[in-house]
Amino acid sequence: MKDIAKRFPENPLLSPSDIPPSHKDLQIACxxxxxxxxxxxxxxxxxxxxxxxxxxxxxxxxxILTETSxxxxxxxxxxxxxxxxxxxxxxxxxxxxxxxxxxxxxxxxDDGIKFYEPExxxxxxxxxxxxxxxxxxxxxxxxxxxxxxxxxAVSPNGVAVGLRTTGDWKNFQxxxxxxxxxxxxxAIFEEKINxxxxxxxxxxxxxxxxxFIWIASSPDGIHWGNHQCIVKTRKGLWDSARVGAGxxxxxxxxxxxxxxxxxxxxxxxxLGAFLMDLENPTKVIARTHEPIMMPIEEYELSGFFGNVVFxxxxxxxxxxxxxxxxxxxxxxFVCGAEFSIKEIFSLLQYS
Amino acid sequence: MKDIAKRFPENPLLSPSDIPPSHKDLQIACxxxxxxxxxxxxxxxxxxxxxxxxxxxxxxxxxILTETSxxxxxxxxxxxxxxxxxxxxxxxxxxxxxxxxxxxxxxxxDDGIKFYEPExxxxxxxxxxxxxxxxxxxxxxxxxxxxxxxxxAVSPNGVAVGLRTTGDWKNFQxxxxxxxxxxxxxAIFEEKINxxxxxxxxxxxxxxxxxFIWIASSPDGIHWGNHQCIVKTRKGLWDSARVGAGxxxxxxxxxxxxxxxxxxxxxxxxLGAFLMDLENPTKVIARTHEPIMMPIEEYELSGFFGNVVFxxxxxxxxxxxxxxxxxxxxxxFVCGAEFSIKEIFSLLQYS
Numbered sequence: 001m002k003d004i005a006k007r008f009p010e011n012p013l014l015s016p017s018d019i020p021p022s023h024k025d026l027q028i029a030c031x032x033x034x035x036x037x038x039x040x041x042x043x044x045x046x047x048x049x050x051x052x053x054x055x056x057x058x059x060x061x062x063x064i065l066t067e068t069s070x071x072x073x074x075x076x077x078x079x080x081x082x083x084x085x086x087x088x089x090x091x092x093x094x095x096x097x098x099x100x101x102x103x104x105x106x107x108x109x110d111d112g113i114k115f116y117e118p119e120x121x122x123x124x125x126x127x128x129x130x131x132x133x134x135x136x137x138x139x140x141x142x143x144x145x146x147x148x149x150x151x152x153a154v155s156p157n158g159v160a161v162g163l164r165t166t167g168d169w170k171n172f173q174x175x176x177x178x179x180x181x182x183x184x185x186x187a188i189f190e191e192k193i194n195x196x197x198x199x200x201x202x203x204x205x206x207x208x209x210x211x212f213i214w215i216a217s218s219p220d221g222i223h224w225g226n227h228q229c230i231v232k233t234r235k236g237l238w239d240s241a242r243v244g245a246g247x248x249x250x251x252x253x254x255x256x257x258x259x260x261x262x263x264x265x266x267x268x269x270x271l272g273a274f275l276m277d278l279e280n281p282t283k284v285i286a287r288t289h290e291p292i293m294m295p296i297e298e299y300e301l302s303g304f305f306g307n308v309v310f311x312x313x314x315x316x317x318x319x320x321x322x323x324x325x326x327x328x329x330x331x332x333f334v335c336g337a338e339f340s341i342k343e344i345f346s347l348l349q350y351s
Numbered sequence: 352m353k354d355i356a357k358r359f360p361e362n363p364l365l366s367p368s369d370i371p372p373s374h375k376d377l378q379i380a381c382x383x384x385x386x387x388x389x390x391x392x393x394x395x396x397x398x399x400x401x402x403x404x405x406x407x408x409x410x411x412x413x414x415i416l417t418e419t420s421x422x423x424x425x426x427x428x429x430x431x432x433x434x435x436x437x438x439x440x441x442x443x444x445x446x447x448x449x450x451x452x453x454x455x456x457x458x459x460x461d462d463g464i465k466f467y468e469p470e471x472x473x474x475x476x477x478x479x480x481x482x483x484x485x486x487x488x489x490x491x492x493x494x495x496x497x498x499x500x501x502x503x504a505v506s507p508n509g510v511a512v513g514l515r516t517t518g519d520w521k522n523f524q525x526x527x528x529x530x531x532x533x534x535x536x537x538a539i540f541e542e543k544i545n546x547x548x549x550x551x552x553x554x555x556x557x558x559x560x561x562x563f564i565w566i567a568s569s570p571d572g573i574h575w576g577n578h579q580c581i582v583k584t585r586k587g588l589w590d591s592a593r594v595g596a597g598x599x600x601x602x603x604x605x606x607x608x609x610x611x612x613x614x615x616x617x618x619x620x621x622l623g624a625f626l627m628d629l630e631n632p633t634k635v636i637a638r639t640h641e642p643i644m645m646p647i648e649e650y651e652l653s654g655f656f657g658n659v660v661f662x663x664x665x666x667x668x669x670x671x672x673x674x675x676x677x678x679x680x681x682x683x684f685v686c687g688a689e690f691s692i693k694e695i696f697s698l699l700q701y702s
Contacts (some may be wrong), residue, residue, distance in 0.1 A: 158560025209509025
């Protein structure tokens with residue numbers, strides 16, 4: 001198999017051993033799924049860092065956040081009420097838990113390849129009862145001087161979309177949960193359209209429906225309505241089980257271009273693209289039939305959760321044709337790849 | 352078992368044979384779950400009317416809405432790809448369908464007991480691609496001269512909450528989907544609080560979380576944010592599997608009183624109540640431990656989907672103590688019962 005991604009020869013750009021854990025009792029299991037933005041003349045990533053204690057042979061242990069701090073839950077693998085068949089989510093006594101606790105970490109780079117942790121910038125950790133299982137997969141949208149951070153907020157209440165805003169990456173304002181469960185993969189457009197904010201998001205259905213991409217609009221970026229389903233899974237194709245938007249759509253002459261992830265029943269995650277009308281983004285006018293990127297390299301095939309490429313961050317180049325996507329590989333590493341927008345367009349099929 | 356509901360001796364108030372189907376080729380399988388409001392000096396219900404063709408012995412058939420009209424899908428019961436173990440939702444070739452198509456029908460009454468169809472008022476039917484499997488379980492909230500209709504909008508895209516508004520019940524404005532899948536049981540408060548609209552709603556989670564009651568706020572009644580989970584299921588109790596708000600909460604001196612439904616693992620649906628802070632309804636201050644109403648009567652125990660009492664409409668009496676709830680019994684009949692607010696309060700347990 002081949003795809004049209006030009007992977008960085010330096011991949012993976014970041015591995016769990018490259019940054020220190022947030023606490024001496026924890027280890028970093030994965031760093032993945034970076035949001036990406038430009039700030040202070042540098043390229044920045046806001047990484048998802050997934051941590052847990054050193055794992056004993058016969059037990060599963062993971063931290064959760066409490067009101068003031070955190071605690072570790074440890075469950076024997078012999079416990080008949082434990083189901084740990086999925087590396088990411090376990091079920092114990094009928095309740096689901098994440099096997100790792102994620103926070104968001106800032107790193108920056110002068111060349112877009114070598115990233116380092118800047119001094120005097122905070123970690124972003126889960127806050128309050130709707131983020132006690134952590135925060136994940138942050139998209140960053142820069143709109144009228146403000147950075148909008150949309151991320152997955154996980155807690156026993158459910159999996160939902162949280163929003164924080166910042167101007168300087170040191171002071172943040174929380175706007176709570178903007179999309180209720182079960183929802184992920186929310187990317188706000190970086191421009192208002194006809195005076196309204198727009199966002200892509202991915203609700204999931206317990207019956208009737210599926211894991212589809214929806215679009216919503218908002219007068220203020222905080223309160224959302226007019227939800228419409230615009231991209232569905234496709235039976236028999238690489239995106240048959242779930243689809244979800246990547247970073248904020250790219251504005252082109254021909255429309256808003258979204259790079260999205262799709263997974264099939266075997267949990268293989270690939271990337272594709274679709275195009276929305278410039279004036280009315282609820283209208284999808286084209287979509288790639290084949291993926292534009294598939295897990296091929298060793299670091300994409302094997303890891304914490306293998307066979308995965310997943311993106312929620314990119315940088316457009318000044319040539320207006322090259323886009324560097326940063327992506328999570330195997331839910332464990334952070335990698336980079338370039339695409340030609342023209343090449344992506346050549347794979348779009350107009351409906 | 353006993354409960355504190357004073358059922359109308361006239362129950363059921365309405366049965367499927369009491370009103371004509373919307374089309375000569377359809378039969379009414381159920382009338383249920385009425386929204387209730389006062390208008391033109393009468394008590395009105397907006398019924399959910401669930402229809403399907405006459406059922407052949409060896410097949411399941413049901414209508415769905417198309418862009419301009421409707422069509423009937425018929426599936427042989429011998430088809431190995433059909434699962435019809437649930438009377439309400441079937442699965443065929445991996446996709447879910449409803450066994451009936453619901454629309455909303457207005458009836459009115461001078462005494463709150465005998466209801467009849469008024470002349471020259473329209474049916475409300477599903478419109479557009481997000482309502483092609485019908486519209487259900489409408490709550491009506493009267494706010495500053497406008498009736499807000501929140502209802503379940505069902506389609507292959509998922510189960511979501513739609514909003515229409517009206518002033519005269521003849522002309523309606525659609526505001527699309529205000530809460531994306533999977534969501535139901537949305538009731539808007541009939542007063543703004545500190546300048547904001549508030550609503551209860553019930554998202555469902557595919558993993559982590561559950562079927563819990565959330566609250567959200569809105570500057571305009573159309574765009575919603577700041578979602579917070581406020582009422583959860585309780586293991587081992589009558590509301591262990593799902594909870595969902597009834598009609599708009601009742602304003603009392605002590606707080607906003609919500610009558611809600613809860614179901615257990617055996618799909619027995621009962622009613623309970625909880626109380627929210629007057630100034631900050633995100634704060635739940637009390638909740639009944641036992642149900643205030645359980646399926647006891649024959650018409651509540653047997654029907655299209657038995658063992659169910661479910662309410663989404665009520666009328667407060669001028670005495671400020673008596674509330675008449677209208678409710679769906681066994682997903683087939685419309686019934687009424689009175690409660691004393693004082694008695695409900697006597698069962699509330701403060702936390």
